[in-house]
Amino acid sequence: MEQETKQAARALLAWYREAGVDEAIGNDAAALYAADAAPSDAMKKVAELTPLSLRPRQSAKAPDPAEDAARLSGDAVALAAACGDLTALKDAMLAFEGKAHFPAARNLVFADGNPEADVMLIGEAPGEQEDRQGLPFVGRSGHLLDAMLKAIGLDRTSVYITNILPWRPMGNRTPTMQEGMIFLPFLLRHIELSQPKILMTLGGPAAKLLLDTTEGIMRMRGRWQEINVADRSIPVLPTLHPAYLLRTPLAKREAWADLLELKQRLGS
Ligand code: URA
16 A cells, blocks of 8 residues: 555544444445445545545445355355355354454354253344354353253253354444345254254354244243154244343243243253
């Protein structure tokens, strides 16, 4: 990069910082200069202030997101099917092109706990702490999850924990269904390889993705359902996400009822 361009880039970044822009909120750069983009007033202002040398060149037609997702999900099916054990699955997920949807993610979050446990818990996606440590549910909601498990005599030696997405979405946004679908083949293979007797989903996105429904979590929670994974029928109990319980302590009553339901099923 030429000196002048570097200086301009630094000045622009400083301007963003001054304006309070300190975190990217989307995975894709906004197409400020695309012919068919309709920029907001704020975007126009940024565009005006961006030196000519830093403006993106008009590129050929951007790939269609739905086509891209379908291609990635097809690749994921083939890659996941070729994995004979959990180590191979983790390696395949590390190498998988779907990571490009999560440019800021640092560490793959594969799983934690006992892969031979009867219960597999499935959350949404890593947050900041999980991204740092490469383990699921190690932040605030993880602490609550540990306390919930303890209340029914379980811990990370007696459950296995994973997420529908192994990479942290920028800004901790909720994963989209499209992202979930891209990684679903890996999740299903993960379930197939670890062979849990019971699945418990945490929060709406995991329940919707696994049960292939649009029904709301408040209606689904606490009701046993079944899914078929590699010709094996597995009971699924959707419950509320610990992060939701942190924001809505009154809902702990419902989560407690779901935990008792799980305990009873495990005991029977
Ligand atoms: N929330 C999730 O759904 N998963 C994690 O691993 C952490 C927070």
